[in-house]
Amino acid sequence: MRSIAHIRQSDGKIQTVEEHSHSVRQIAEWIGDKIGVKHIAGLAGLLHDAGKFSVKFVNYILTASRNPDNPPKRGSVDHSTAGGQLLDRFVKAGPRDKNLYLLAEIVCNAIISHHAYLHDYISPEAESPYLTRIQEKHIDDLDAITDGFHKLVMDREHFRQYVESAAQELAVFLTKPSSEDGRSRLMFLTKYVFSALIDADRTDTRLFEENKTWSPATDTxxxxxxxxxxxxxxxxxxxxxxxxxxxxxxxxxxxxxxxxxxxxxxxxxxxxxxxxxxxxxxxxxxxxxxxxxxxxxxxxxxxxxxxxxxxxxxxxxxxxxxxxxxxxxxxxNVVDDPDHTYDDEWxxxxxxxxxxxxxxxxxxxxxxxxxxxxxxxxxxxxxxxxxxxxxxxxxxxxxxxxxxxxxxxxxxxxxxxxxxxxxxxxxxxxxxxxxxxxxxxxxxxxxxxxxxxxxxxxxKDITCAFKRVNVIDRASQETFDTEKLASFVREQVEKQSNVLVILNTRTVVKKLYEQLKELLADDECSIYHLSTSMCAAHRADKLQEIRRRLERNEKLVCVSTQLIEAGVDISFNCVIRSLAGLDSIAQAAGRCNRHGKDPLRPVYIIDHAEENLDRLPEIKIGKSLTRAMLVDMKRDPSAYCGDIFSDAAISRYFADFYQHFRLQLNYFIPPLHRDMISLLISDDGPDSLVQAYVRNKGGRPTLFSLNSMRTAAQHFQVIDSPTTAVLVPYGEEGSEIIARFNGETSLADLSNLMRRAQRYTVNLYKHELDRLTKHDGVISLMDGKVYALMETAYNHEYGVSPDNDGEWGLYLL
Incomplete structure (x- = not known):
């Protein structure tokens, strides 16, 4: 029997399926062993490419190799399903054993999904995509594939022993003490095994392409x-x-x-x-x-x-x-990772x-x-x-x-x-x-x-030692528009020499920055703008320049979004913070008199009337709660122990904050009328997915696992609007990275390039990316998997210029 897993691009050398299967097994075992599931992960590695023991697949890959300009349609030969069906058939040929059945469900899902994402065991449509693939999809030569696997990879007796070892690991895993219930730990185990298989498969394939061998990571x-x-x-x-x-x-x-x-x-x-x-x-x-x-x-x-x-x-x-x-x-992620529903290896x-x-x-x-x-x-x-x-x-x-x-x-x-x-x-x-x-x-x-x-x-001693600011509430007295705020900033510059202003949206940050440039044009005061429209390397350079000026006690103003609040070691004489959540205001205060070298310095809390927070509900609610607490302290100065940043104040703030969002804490998905937890950890209740399946099919599914991991993943996004990473031509290195993505790159160089590119990316919302595309400000590289800005679409003051009208030449000064 002839088997081919991969054909190396550089010299045409063949990696056999048995070579690849054992190499992936070895790596997956090493990964699985870290949490005590060596054989469970290894089983996925052994079987994931069993479908390549097929005459159809051999003909398919050879045809593609000989006709690179006109290859067969990708995914037209399914090689992912066979390994899952092989294991499912093997397990169910014996007596019904819950651990063996659970083992098969975990490993089979990883195998059939290893070019896309984990399948739903039960979907919100009351179907079982998993069972459709494992039990209903017909594989013509499954018997020949099974014979090839046992002949060239692992004989039947050793395979039986290997599966039994995996089942024993699962039994131990399920009895390990934990606050997580059985369904929760099984869901995470399935994801872990899938992670092990994906990384092991891609690592071995990469090493074969680079003509290298794998060795476990060195002891750290x-x-x-x-x-x-x-x-x-x-x-x-x-x-x-x-x-x-x-x-x-x-x-x-x-x-x-x-x-x-x-x-x-x-x-x-x-x-x-x-x-x-x-x-x-x-x-x-x-x-x-x-x-x-x-x-x-x-x-x-x-x-x-x-x-x-x-x-x-x-x-x-x-x-x-x-x-x-x-x-x-x-x-x-520098590279786009689209949702593929087919085996997408060309x-x-x-x-x-x-x-x-x-x-x-x-x-x-x-x-x-x-x-x-x-x-x-x-x-x-x-x-x-x-x-x-x-x-x-x-x-x-x-x-x-x-x-x-x-x-x-x-x-x-x-x-x-x-x-x-x-x-x-x-x-x-x-x-x-x-x-x-x-x-x-x-x-x-x-x-x-x-x-x-x-x-x-x-x-109390630590709290007192780190009290370096005097919080001044202006939010409960008045509101500020941009013009009024600019005048207030100018007053503080005269008194304090340097000022940091933190506002809640990029729009008002940019507007205030422009106003201050005009207002302070003759005051020998440097004005800086920071936002997430700049790449990391750009922000770092700006911050370094700001620090140098602060050390020389020069007059300056920095206007920023909340990005400067956490993880930035910088100290201003005065901070002005637009009203927001109490935690944000506390973080902003940490950028004032940071090292306690001076007597108490002022932190002003103001209410900016021009901020639109309708799409920022957490900031909007946080702002409302903080305002109420400031009113409490105005009425009674001893409230919250007389300190808006006291433990009592912080505890009260978060209790009220989470209470307000109590219906959203489980990640509610409006289109499905369900929360994410119910998809990932499905139960047997009357409104559960399994009961919907029973009503649809007239009987229970032949499954122990009942969750919807693919559907949950498709609906998950940390921020409301998904973003796309775009490379920006900031400085010589940013431009060089873009040029190299546009050229021929080896796998080793590509790994290094993707790492270097992290500091030269900006995450854009869809409407921003569409606007740039409309104005010819963005190009696609690597067959459309990587995006980059044109030089004229990046501005030295603001970063990304959506209208492709940046002043790139100023970077060269």
Whole structure:
């Protein structure tokens, strides 16, 4: 029997199905072993390409290889279904055993889905796409395929033993102590096995194309020990160089030492409540590296809000660890990952542009990672194999959620369940790191947090030491339009020298910036604009320039959206914050007198009348709640312990905030009249999917798994309007990256290029992308999988110019 899994593009060498199957099995076993499901994941690897033991497939791939300009229609030979049907038939040939049936459902779904996304076991249409594929789709030569598999990959007796080992692993997994119920843990296990298969398959295919062999990742113990030593040296230098023995510096050191000591604790979910400016990044890194050493973790991952920037913390860590290569920033998916309903490998074994992009190393395989809340949630819940491929690399990790209060409200229950899975089954340690801990236990699906979860007790001394601002409420007295606000800013510049203004929408930020440029034209005052329309590299350059001017105490104003509130080490003499949620205002205050070098500095809360928050419901409700609390304090100055940022105030704010959104906490999907939790963890109730199936089909499905993972993923998006990542030609490197995407690129180079491109992307809403396309401001690369801006569509002040009228020449100065 002749078998072909892939034909190498460079030299025409064939990788046989048996070679590929065992290689993928080996990688999948290594991934699965991290959570005790070595054989379950390995089984998916063994069987995923069994359908290629087919005369039809051999003829198909050879025809495609010989006719590259006129290949057969992709997907016209189904090679994904056979492996699933083989396993289903094997299991059901024996006595009915629940663990074996569950095992088959988990593994078969991964196999039949490995070029698209997991199938629904029961769909909202009261059908079973999974059963249709496994039991009803006819495979002509399934018997010949089965014989080929057992002859060339694994004989029947060894296969039986392998399946039994997998079933035993499943039995152990199902009895492991956890706050998650059986259906929840099975849903996450199915996703994990799918992640293992996707990554193992693509990794082996990439290595074959590059003519390399796989070896397990090296132990990170020595690397983390080296990192930890470098961090301690840096902290020692900071302490030695600082002549300032202020309470702020004293407590920064104390809290950093506490994090170091806490690293001895077992892996769990913990809270790190450090006041803004208290050194959360280095303190949590100190914990993360030491805990990784003690508990054999493979990586330290920082998750930051989707509304902020990550490059500053990543760059700071790179410099301390003296490692540019192994500190990964992941802002967004550079490559579009569309929803395919067919096996979308062109010629199913030959590499074209689309396949290159899929095979490029994009799986979070790095010891230190900085990414966003959007990307984290997408890994667990969004459609597309590129997202879920990364899931398994969240296990055996230390995961630090910086500014965890920014979890989008409709995702809170999903967030809690993901963290519980990672803690209970993924052997990961979770740190909820913020100055304003949210009340995540107000929701139905709670975090499984230990009783003593606080890494650092919040004492009155620490609170007093980090009081560096005087909050002045102007919001309950008056409203501001742009003209009035500009005049107020000018007054503060005269008094305070430098001012940061944070508003809620890009529209008013840009309008105020233009007004200030005109108003302060003769005042020798520098005006800066920051927004998410700029790429990360552009924002970083702007911030560096601002810091230099602040150090020289020059007059300046920075007008920004809320992106500057979290993760940005910068200090102004005065902050003006448009009314928003209390957590946002607290974060904004952290950009004022950050290091406590001066007496109390002013933070003004104003109400900007021109902001349209209709499409920003969380900000709108947060604004309303904060206004009510400010009114409370105006009536009674002793309310909330006399401090709008007190623990009592923060607790009250989040309790009211979650109460307002209580009907949305489970991610309600209006078109389906269901929430996401009911799709992912279906029950047997009267309104359940399975009862709808019974009414439609006249009987129960022959399934233990009853959820709708594909439908849930298709309806999931962290932000209301999905965005597309677009490369921007900022500076020489941005232009070079775009040029290289437009040329011939090897797989190894493409992986590196996608990593470099992270700092030169901007996420655009559909209407923005459409507007740019209309004005010829965007081009497509890599067969339409990558988008890039024309040089004239990027502006030196605002970033993206939707009308393609940017002033690119100013960049060359």
């Amino acid at each position: 113990k020595d690397l983390f020990a080296n990192y930890y030593e470098k961090l301690l040296i840096k902290l020692s230098e900071l302490n030695k160089d600082s002549e300032d023995i202020s309470p702020v510096n004293h407590y920064r050191r104390l809290m950093s030492d506490s994090c170091d000591n806490f690293a001895e604790q077992p892996s769990d979910i913990y809270k790190l409540s450090i006041p803004t400016g208290g050194g959360k990044t280095l303190a949590s890194l100190r914990y993360g590296l030491k805990h990784a050493l003690n508990r054999h973790k493979e990586r330290v991952i920082y998750i930051v809000p989707y509304t902020t920037i990550i490059e500053q913390n990543a760059e700071e860590v790179r410099q301390i660890l003296q490692d540019d290569e192994r500190v990964l920033e992941h802002h967004s 010629a199913d074994g030959l590499v074209n542009v689309n396949q290159k992009l899929k095979l490029a190393k994009d799986n979070w395989d790095a010891p230190i990672i900085f990414t966003t809340m959007v990307q984290f949630l997408n890994v667990f819940y969004a459609h597309g194999s590129r997202n879920i491929r990364r899931l398994h690399n969240l296990s055996r990790s230390v995961i630090v959620f910086d500014e965890v209060q920014k979890v989008p409200v409709h995702c809170v229950s999903l967030f809690n369940r993901a963290l519980n899975f990672l803690k209970d089954f993924g052997d990961s340690s979770i740190v909820l790191c913020t100055a304003t801990q949210p009340a995540l236990d107000y929701v139905e699906h709670k975090l499984n947090i230990p009783a003593k979860a606080d890494m650092i007790p919040r004492t």
